[in-house]
Amino acid sequence: MNIKTTLKKLSEADGPSGREEAVAGLVAELLEPLCDDVRIDDMSNVIGVKRGWGPEPRPQVMLMAHLDEIQMMVSTLDGPFLRFVQLSYDPRVLVGQEVTVFGRRKLHGVIGDRPPHLMKAADRQRMPKTTDLVIDLGLDAETVAELVQVGDVALVESPFSELLDERVAGKAFDNRLSVTAMLATLDQLQRLQHPCDVLAVASVGEEFNGLGAKTATFQLQPDIAIVLDVTFGKQPGAQDAGSFALGSGPVIGVGPNLDGQLTDKLIEVCKDLEIPYELEPLAANTGTDAWTVQVMLGGIRTALVGIAIRNMHSPVEVTDLQDVSRTARLLSAFLAEADQSLVDGLAHHLPDFEEERR
Amino acid sequence: MSVLTQDLFRRLTETPGGPGDEGAVRDLIAGAIHPHVDELSIDRMGNLIALKRGTGDSDLRVAVAAHMDEVVLFVTQIDKDGLLHVARSGGVNARTLLGKTVQVGPDRLPGVISIRPPHMRKSADEAETVPDIDDLVIDIGAADDKAAKAKVKIGQRIAFQTPFRLLSVEAEFDPEAPLPAQGRISGKAFDDRIGCAALIELLGGEAYPFDLYGVFTVQEEIGLRGALAAGYHLQPDVVIILEGTVCADLPGPPGEPQYPTTRLGAGPALTQRDRSLVVHPPMLQHLLRTAEANGIPYQFKHPNIGGTDGAGFAFLRGIPVGIVSTPCRYIHSPVAIADLSDFHNVVALVRASLPGLDNVTGVRKSRKD
Numbered sequence: 121m122n123i124k125t126t127l128k129k130l131s132e133a134d135g136p137s138g139r140e141e142a143v144a145g146l147v148a149e150l151l152e153p154l155c156d157d158v159r160i161d162d163m164s165n166v167i168g169v170k171r172g173w174g175p176e177p178r179p180q181v182m183l184m185a186h187l188d189e190i191q192m193m194v195s196t197l198d199g200p201f202l203r204f205v206q207l208s209y210d211p212r213v214l215v216g217q218e219v220t221v222f223g224r225r226k227l228h229g230v231i232g233d234r235p236p237h238l239m240k241a242a243d244r245q246r247m248p249k250t251t252d253l254v255i256d257l258g259l260d261a262e263t264v265a266e267l268v269q270v271g272d273v274a275l276v277e278s279p280f281s282e283l284l285d286e287r288v289a290g291k292a293f294d295n296r297l298s299v300t301a302m303l304a305t306l307d308q309l310q311r312l313q314h315p316c317d318v319l320a321v322a323s324v325g326e327e328f329n330g331l332g333a334k335t336a337t338f339q340l341q342p343d344i345a346i347v348l349d350v351t352f353g354k355q356p357g358a359q360d361a362g363s364f365a366l367g368s369g370p371v372i373g374v375g376p377n378l379d380g381q382l383t384d385k386l387i388e389v390c391k392d393l394e395i396p397y398e399l400e401p402l403a404a405n406t407g408t409d410a411w412t413v414q415v416m417l418g419g420i421r422t423a424l425v426g427i428a429i430r431n432m433h434s435p436v437e438v439t440d441l442q443d444v445s446r447t448a449r450l451l452s453a454f455l456a457e458a459d460q461s462l463v464d465g466l467a468h469h470l471p472d473f474e475e476e477r478r
Numbered sequence: 479m480s481v482l483t484q485d486l487f488r489r490l491t492e493t494p495g496g497p498g499d500e501g502a503v504r505d506l507i508a509g510a511i512h513p514h515v516d517e518l519s520i521d522r523m524g525n526l527i528a529l530k531r532g533t534g535d536s537d538l539r540v541a542v543a544a545h546m547d548e549v550v551l552f553v554t555q556i557d558k559d560g561l562l563h564v565a566r567s568g569g570v571n572a573r574t575l576l577g578k579t580v581q582v583g584p585d586r587l588p589g590v591i592s593i594r595p596p597h598m599r600k601s602a603d604e605a606e607t608v609p610d611i612d613d614l615v616i617d618i619g620a621a622d623d624k625a626a627k628a629k630v631k632i633g634q635r636i637a638f639q640t641p642f643r644l645l646s647v648e649a650e651f652d653p654e655a656p657l658p659a660q661g662r663i664s665g666k667a668f669d670d671r672i673g674c675a676a677l678i679e680l681l682g683g684e685a686y687p688f689d690l691y692g693v694f695t696v697q698e699e700i701g702l703r704g705a706l707a708a709g710y711h712l713q714p715d716v717v718i719i720l721e722g723t724v725c726a727d728l729p730g731p732p733g734e735p736q737y738p739t740t741r742l743g744a745g746p747a748l749t750q751r752d753r754s755l756v757v758h759p760p761m762l763q764h765l766l767r768t769a770e771a772n773g774i775p776y777q778f779k780h781p782n783i784g785g786t787d788g789a790g791f792a793f794l795r796g797i798p799v800g801i802v803s804t805p806c807r808y809i810h811s812p813v814a815i816a817d818l819s820d821f822h823n824v825v826a827l828v829r830a831s832l833p834g835l836d837n838v839t840g841v842r843k844s845r846k847d
Contacts, residue, residue, distance in 0.1 A: 359612065361555035361563055374633030375552065376498020376567060376697055399632045403552035403565035404497065404700040415703050418711030419522035468520040471505045473512050 121307040123300060123444050124288065126150065128280040130296035136191035136273045137328040139222065140164040143187055147299060147322045154306040155320065165336045166322040170306060172314045179316040179463045181455060182342035183305065184333060184409050185298035186326030186349065189291070190433055192255075192274040194221070200261040201254035202229070204274060208327065211250040213434045218277040219255055223268040228277070229255045278435035286441040287366065293429050293437035295326065297444065298348035301427060304448035305455070312452055315459035323409055330412035337416045343463045344382060344421050346451065347410040351400055351426035353438065362400060364428040366440040369396035370447040373424030377406045377414055381466045382423045389454050395446050400426060421466050425451065481682035485653035486510055487642065487675055491665040494581050494637030496550030496567050497697040500524055502584070503546045507674060507694055514682045515692065523707040528681055528692035535687035536836050541714035542680060542690065542828065543705065543787050544673030544721070545698035548666070549810050551580070551616070551636040556627055560620030562589070564636060565611060568699030572608050574811035582618055583634035589618040638812040640666035645815070661818050662742070668806040668814040670698065672821060673720035676804070679825045686832050698787050702754070705790025709797075716761070716841045718800045718828055719788045722816065723747055723779060725805035739783050740805035743817040745775030746824045749801035754785030758798035760839040765800050768831040774823050779803060798840050802828055 129150075135143030144164045151158045155168035166187065172178045190208035197203075202221065206214075214231050221227040231253050236244055255274060257264055280290040299322050306320055319340050323332030326349075337345070351371050352363040364371050372386050390397040405411050406424055414422040427447055430438040486506075495503035504526045512518055517529040526546070549568030556562055562582070566572075576593040592615050599605065616636060620626035642665035644651055649658045657663075674694055681692045691712055695704030709717075725747075727738040740747040748765055749757050769776040779801075788799035804821050806814045835841055 361565075376496070376700060376703075378498075380498070401552060401554040401565065401632045403554070403567040415523070415706040419525075419707035421522060468501070468504075468524050470508050470512075470518055470520060473509065
């Protein structure tokens with residue numbers, strides 16, 4: 121599997137939260153040759169099952185990477201212009217940005233700005249708020265009213281670019297990058313034996329409310345879950361704690377949202393295989409599907425593996441593809457060892473009262 | 479006979495146990511209650527579940543729950559000088575942190591929260607500015623990052639280091655004796671080890687008419703996480719939550735109206751509604767009628783403050799929940815104060831309320847019998 125071309129396809133696909141059908145179809149196609157069974161459920165979660173060797177019941181290990189991307193939504197038709205709402209972008213990236221509006225058909229638009237010549241001096245020093253911005257479709261008001269209605273979704277339009285070495289840039293790396301890592305993991309598993317059934321889930325709705333994580337977990341009832349999501353790359357202005365140099369390997373989350381012993385297992389695999397890795401301290405909510413999955417069905421042992429990107433939630437997320445292949449090596453090696461005894465070994469134990477008494 | 483000795487209570491409060499790191503508290507509780515219960519288990523989240531079998535007179539499934547975790551700091555970074563940088567795991571009150579002593583990690587390594595000498599203040603405002611958690615450092619005395627990294631790992635929890643005390647002029651600490659009937663106590667993590675202590679008491683003694691599940695939950699402080707999981711797999715018919723709750727019966731700025739939430743020494747605090755849940759009205763009625771019938775004082779907690787595991791348990795199946803709390807001044811800070819009469823009255827009220835649960839409207843509604 122070519123990681124770069126796969127990420128390019130996925131990055132350029134459309135998949136706002138709640139309208140993931142297009143990207144779901146693409147992911148299902150990519151999973152098809154790597155799995156025994158692939159389906160798209162009613163929520164548009166894509167679920168690929170790759171069965172392990174040995175007799176049933178086999179441990180069920182779920183990999184989960186979210187499919188959806190952040191979006192804007194049309195709030196008002198203002199003559200030929202569209203006003204919109206959004207929560208996920210820094211509004212500063214939207215000024216001068218090309219967008220796609222999903223009206224009756226796919227429309228190309230621009231979020232423009234008044235020329236500096238016409239601005240008061242004070243306005244030149246101030247960034248507009250989202251509510252000050254409009255999408256310009258280059259159409260007259262009548263046509264716009266025919267093609268667009270309130271609630272239609274808009275996405276930033278941003279081509280995939282190859283930068284130096286293994287670095288690339290594009291939109292929706294959050295979280296198509298992790299979907300790519302999940303596909304690369306399954307690709308590596310073609311050449312390995314694994315005792316567990318691998319349930320690969322591309323989940324919907326993470327950027328909204330974790331709807332896909334809930335519904336997929338409820339269907340699949342896994343013994344273990346490993347959630348894959350992006351994390352912060354080091355860049356000027358980023359806090360030192362909690363941001364990671366691109367190319368420094370998979371970033372393994374630590375904290376209460378994550379099972380300590382399962383996390384230690386992943387760290388052990390990195391050490392054994394000499395895969396570079398980083399630890400991300402997460403004191404409470406990880407802000408990922410792991411938060412949703414962990415408390416489902418009476419509790420599911422959950423780990424989180426991240427890949428660092430710069431400029432998160434912008435049209436130009438940047439990453440180093442070496443971290444994708446390293447993440448796939450880590451996960452495939454873990455899955456090759458994930459047997460029933462590993463699952464059983466994660467249980468918490470009561471103290472040995474008899475021993476204490478003697 | 480009381481299961482709860484002064485020494486057990488001391489260890490309950492002094493043992494560190496942040497969200498997701500409740501193992502030491504759980505081991506302590508399990509060791510104390512195992513002679514008094516029929517089954518002990520730990521679920522996948524780490525909740526400790528004690529089953530005390532009933533007399534068989536009722537087939538109701540009753541849970542009483544208290545959370546084991548406390549608010550803590552969390553190691554995010556070890557800098558080149560060997561100082562620890564932190565985040566909050568749970569709602570630690572940032573105003574109470576500077577210059578406090580702490581214990582770091584499972585080995586309970588001593589440390590202090592640094593504060594720059596007042597001489598070096600950059601501006602007069604600094605003394606009135608709440609410190610930003612990102613600017614705090616914990617000093618464990620390490621000479622450099624190498625020395626610190628040999629002792630501390632990213633992700634370890636940092637709890638306050640606060641000794642348990644009886645704030646009494648008469649009684650001296652006596653490890654084997656039960657807690658005195660009167661007087662006040664101070665220490666850390668009363669939210670919610672005081673609830674754990676009450677639950678330990680309730681698990682001692684005679685059997686109830688029904689099977690009682692004593693649930694010591696994890697991760698309440700970061701979003702009722704243990705209760706969400708336990709409510710799903712235990713499927714109780716009814717739950718009583720034991721909490722250490724907000725109490726601010728303090729003098730405030732002159733002329734400003736006070737809103738103390740609860741008052742120390744005024745009896746168990748009954749919740750009508752908080753930010754997470756509206757308490758099942760028949761449960762509330764049952765609790766306050768039981769208090770009145772038994773001459774136990776009670777107070778209502780002011781509404782819309784805080785949230786509890788009750789919402790976690792009720793989340794999926796909407797079961798009736800009651801919430802009974804011991805008022806604790808200064809929770810989410812290094813040291814809290816509670817009144818022992820409130821604590822004993824919480825135990826007495828819940829003990830007296832349990833047998834009548836079968837008759838509370840709605841308690842059997844979700845069952846197919």
